[in-house]
Amino acid sequence: MPFEISRLDYDYNALEPYIDAQTMEIHYTKHHQGYTDKLNTAIQKMVDDPKIETDIDTKTIEQILENISSEVAIIRNNAGGFYNHNLFWNVMSPDGGGEPTGELASAIEKSFKGFEQFKTIFSEAAKTRFGSGWAWLVKKSDGTLAVTSTPNQDNPLMDAVPADEQGTPILCLDVWEHAYYLKYQNKRPDYIENWWNIVDWEEVSKKYE
Numbered sequence: 001m002p003f004e005i006s007r008l009d010y011d012y013n014a015l016e017p018y019i020d021a022q023t024m025e026i027h028y029t030k031h032h033q034g035y036t037d038k039l040n041t042a043i044q045k046m047v048d049d050p051k052i053e054t055d056i057d058t059k060t061i062e063q064i065l066e067n068i069s070s071e072v073a074i075i076r077n078n079a080g081g082f083y084n085h086n087l088f089w090n091v092m093s094p095d096g097g098g099e100p101t102g103e104l105a106s107a108i109e110k111s112f113k114g115f116e117q118f119k120t121i122f123s124e125a126a127k128t129r130f131g132s133g134w135a136w137l138v139k140k141s142d143g144t145l146a147v148t149s150t151p152n153q154d155n156p157l158m159d160a161v162p163a164d165e166q167g168t169p170i171l172c173l174d175v176w177e178h179a180y181y182l183k184y185q186n187k188r189p190d191y192i193e194n195w196w197n198i199v200d201w202e203e204v205s206k207k208y209e
């Protein structure tokens, strides 16, 4: 089964003024669709190649990512691009912003000594990611939370990933220039600060629980 990008639950202009409609449309229909098409094409080529023995077409995206060290770069880049953007669209909402509640709020309190402290750490990870990449909030195997960042389309699910923390991503921020350049140009910190207004904490809570 080819991988398909998740449907957006909101219109391209729904996240304005924080993310503009043109950026959303290009990001979703060109960049995310592009990673996904390239992933599907690369998988099909492997399956069709009699010299390659693979069961990659029977795996979930998570299974592929968790064993990414055994895959070639085109799979690594595009499997990451496919998964990362699905999560990104999902954790944003025009009704977002504010602060988390419930179990997630307690976990943030426990792991970061407070929500403001967490925001500062996450924003710093996003600002200081050199070049293209992502910032992440992950749930680790012991249930605690950690912030990390990755280059390119890597993510903290990947084995052998150059992230200092691994775990299950529950929140992510795309800091590739294609995610903000039309509206913010070189001002990545402004994009990051505005983005907090559209974080869907209900959705992040669901992923945490």
Ligand code: MN
Binding pocket: 027, 031, 085, 174, 176, 178, 179
């Ligand atoms: Mn992107």
